[in-house]
Amino acid sequence: SERAVWAAFMLGRLHAIEERRAEAIASFTKARALAVSGAPDPLGLAVASYGEQARLMLSGQSGPCNWSDFNEGRDCGETIPPADFKQAIRLYAEQAARGSTNAQDSLTALAAWSLGHADISAALIDDPVAQRLLVAYALARVGDIAEGSGNGDSYYDPSAPNSGSSGYPDAARSAKVKPNSVLVTLVDALKRRGLEKIEGADRVAALAYRTGRYDLAATLANRQETALSWWVRAKLALRKGDTAAAVQAYARAAQAFPRNDASLDPSNASLLMGEQGVLTLSRGQYVEALAQFHQAASDSARQSRGGYYGDYAYANDMAYVAERVLTTDELKTYVDAHAPASPMPAPEAVAKAVQKQGGGAQSVRWVAVGLSAITVEDNLRQLLARRLVRDGRVEEALPYFPDDRDERFIQSTYDAEGHEVPAGWRMRAKAREYGQALDRGQHAWRASSRAQGWYEAAVIARRQGMEIMGYEQGPDYAVYGGSYPGGAGRGMGMYGNEDKPLPDNPQARAQADLPGPLVTDGERQRYAATEAKPYKRFHYRDIAADYVMKSADALPARSQAFAAVLCQGVNFVYYDQPRAEQLYLRYVKEGAAVPFSADFGQNCVEPDFAAAARFPYVQAWRTTRRWVAQHRALSAALLLAAVAGAGFGVAQWRRRRRAAKTVA
Template identity: 30%
Template sequence: MRAVVIAAACFLIPHARACGPDFPNAYLAEGSVSLLSAPEGYFAAEIEKIAPRKKAAAADSGAALVIAANKAKRENELTETGVLRIELARRGYAQERIDALAGELESARAVIFAKDWASPPVFSGDMPAEFALYLNGAFAYWKGDHETADNRWKTLLALPADERRHYTVNAAYMLGRLCVPDAQGEGIPERQSMPVEAMREMLHGVKWFQQTRDAAEAGFDDISDLAQASLGWEARAHFFNGYSTEAIHLYLRQHAAGDRRGAVLSLRAVARDAFESAESEDGAKHLRQLARDEKSRRVLTLYLLARFGLFPWFDDEAGKKLDRQSRIWAGILDEAELRDVPDTDRLAWLAYQAGYFDLAAQWLKSASASSVPANWIRAKLALRSGDAARAGGLLEKVTSSPELTGGARPVAWADLGRVRMGAGKYAGALDAFLRGGHWQDCAYIAERVLVLDELVAFVDKHCPQQTGTDERQFFSVAEEREEQDEKALRNELRHLLARRLARANKPEDARAYFPEKLRQIYAAYVDDVRAGFNGERAPGERAKAFWNAAASLHENGMALLGTELAPDYSIWGGNFEWSPIAGARRDKLRREGGLGAPTADELQRVEAHAVPRKRFHYRYRAADLGWWAASLMPNDSDETARMLNTAGGWIKKRDPGEANRFYRALVIRCPNTVLGKQAAARNWFPE
């Protein structure tokens, strides 16, 4: 069932995300290629599913006691000297003698740390043998005298069991370390960097690492958690000798034992090494062997899945190399004719990523109906076949699964939002983007696509008024909180609706959706505007009301009337003019067509819900209110001059032409005021 590889031009290219000062993703600005791309893999999260951390069995009381004792010693930071004092007290030593022997041990440790190789440790005859032997071995080890270290630690292990309770684990572990050299940097260096004899010598350490774990399990002290560490070192020995399967199994055990970071780094290194030679005959043979082992197969598959999307757009060679490796691995897995294996969903995922769509579909037949990766890939295949309705249903299963966690969650919701958008289910798309934490996409739908009644109905149903938000700066949730904070986004959507209603001159409706403090500010602003237009009031009262409204709007205009996206960009606090969605959908995506393209209905809605043309339009509105206030004031009044100078100053830098009428009124109406004279002298507003 060999799959036909799609043309290189159509290959699933990892897509770059927006970059800049905290610019979030804008999925609605992306075309069909990204929607059809396989989801990214998350290596560490997937390894956690293969090798979850083990818990001590409740029934095994002996093992539980050993684990608890070692844990308590670690948490209490019990030192070697502390252990010695406890042992000496158990043996009945007098306190004076305990103090003296503890001093000898501290002196020996100081010599080792100081690298004073001319002064080997000297211990009294009544020092417990395991302490003297272990410290003398450590001195020799760090001095570089490995033969002596080997002799001391083996002598320690030959003591009766009840005389080596504290250092059996340490001695066995260090005998293994004598055979396995330190790593150079993080992960595992290339095997080619070591002589063959040195690699073979590493295998001699395997028995000691196994003995380390046996001793810890038998109840010997393991304060430093060396049983866990021994797994990684034993794996290293196997890996350097070409036994990758054994290495992978041990690293997975290391992960389950609690060393997640070290195990994940090492598993990546083993997988990377296996694929580096994938294009050679020997390398392909090695991969075929790994494909037959369930755990190795799963790790290598996850490694490739997690590599997609990691390379920058300019690193084309790295992307092509990964492409070739994925195709080779998918082909090897196909040739293996795997049946009834637990990871067919991941195999389908890889096949899809590599462009083997028929092979992906074949593996999906045996994948679980509840598997998140399987349903996600099923959705992608449905989209490719033109069945958007089925894709939407599958993505709903994906997003509702408790197995969808971490970085995959917002991406899945974005996929569902885009599918719903293409189906004209705009409210459903808004809900998906909200749940995924994609505020820029939410803002586009709420501000430009939904009619006001639809947005009001959505907010009333999904965004209840929240308390405790009054201390916020009402600009951009993206600046203040994590995008994934869904509650914050729902609060922000209420605020967006309030501003949209206010711009639509529906003040009574708008008031209910503003946060409480802004609600009071907005209500006062509306009352002042109405008072200014009330012809039954005295001119002075009207002028004061207009001016109060002008000053309030100048100070709070973004929060009261600003658009979330263009032209005001409240999303960025007005600091940046950037939002690619509307332009991309109107031009590029419309021309490209396909799954990422907007529908005719969407474009008609966007045209019908036009936003103000001028950026910071509310400043012009504030200036107009100031103009009306000044028009009700007497000529040659210092207060009139102040109003004209201030209101014109709000727009003079951004729009000198529009501000010119304020300057002219200032010099014509108030020529004898200080401000009027200064303006006339400068031929512009006073500084």
């Protein structure tokens, strides 16, 4: 019958309401058997029957216990017979294995409640499925005890220094966090039952490691050859200071990927690769460390389907090594070999998708990203491009900026009404303009042309500096669009504090930013060598101010252009009073009065370089006219003498010419 599964399921529900448990179980079992034999089940009632049957098992002396009883920590479950409790867990596990999210929620509630009752959890761990559930929940959801918190389940900020990657308090990261007694009790119960009866020794080894039972962790980890067991061995080796053994253990653990042996979920696989990168970095293998962080970031981004920003942690680790540890040439070689650009979506496809969605110009970028996601590799290429620009290798940088036709990378700006609109410039084209302007500033023949080149480079550095030369991490934080003065990479931040002022040289800052035994002197030296110059947030604004000074150097001091470029320079760094004063005082000392001097640095005009080119000749003519007007008699005498001298010279020339003809 087309409704046979439905009928059996509803009979089971009726028997359950009437508290005829045996009859209800028989009906639910029949519903599943019918579905397995091919009877139609469009509503998925066969899978739902596992959960209905499991609920029948969760009944104590005071009656049936529901989800809220377990989720809210009530004592209803204390009188449920252990055999029934274990059977309920097995049924929910079967249901969850068939894709039921409700079953997953039920298992979560049962595990959390059971671990809060030591006698119940001790009675459950002789069942393989229940034991696996409790251990898995303990590893994933039970945090340690932080000072001021009542339990270990309270969620922590994942960025906090005493918080693990899951966001829960982690005793391994801070003396202010103590191991959770729930975890200690569970490990003790498993140990008392006998190591030979432990299901999933690698997971219990990880749990033992978390609670500080390192000998037990080693014993259990050595019983299996899984990625997780090798990971535990690697961490134990690091505790003993045996880095060689740790390297080998991490390598064995990583061999399980991309063929995962199921002992780790994908997010933990990324964490494993990240930890391996830290160890590799500590051994001075910088390019290899970048490769491992690159893999962790790429894997994490694919899992989250969030592109580059799927997981900031691994992407930021990768960016730190790429930007502050590798040399530019090492990074370029790596990118050329391992970081290809993602395919650009066809403009026709983007236009069609935008039209279909009815979006405006501001939606083009997001439509394009939807057609072809921005990858970790795309952003690594841009990091390299900006680094090459900072090094003055602008032509080499251009291929690593996105194609100007690629609408995924269009920058945004805002119109007068505050609406976001696409910017009219593109990164690669603007970087090319910047390089051309620098070339004119350095090599143009005419002084006014050099001044114009420096000024144009200054304007680009100020307005598009973040995009074409900003540091991915400190001090500019291009990773966040410059919106925050920290939060990525190593460093004390740009401002220091009253108790710990910012060191005053790169080497001292490297020592302060990179403490600890896992950092080599070589890493600190590279970190110091790649520091921003100047070491200031939005450092490219100061570079723009430097170019303004170079432009002023090539201009006549009394020209309009001289005053105008210095005015623009003050506007570039108005927030930095000492630097703004330096530019303004130069104008006061050398420049001429101009109409915009009253609010210098606020309402500036564009410099007139053509007038500046004519300025020396105009000034010479004006000076001559002024002198003649003041010395009329002397001027007339000098003019007469000049005319007479010219006449005498012409006469002499003619006389010599006639003499030459006579001789001939």
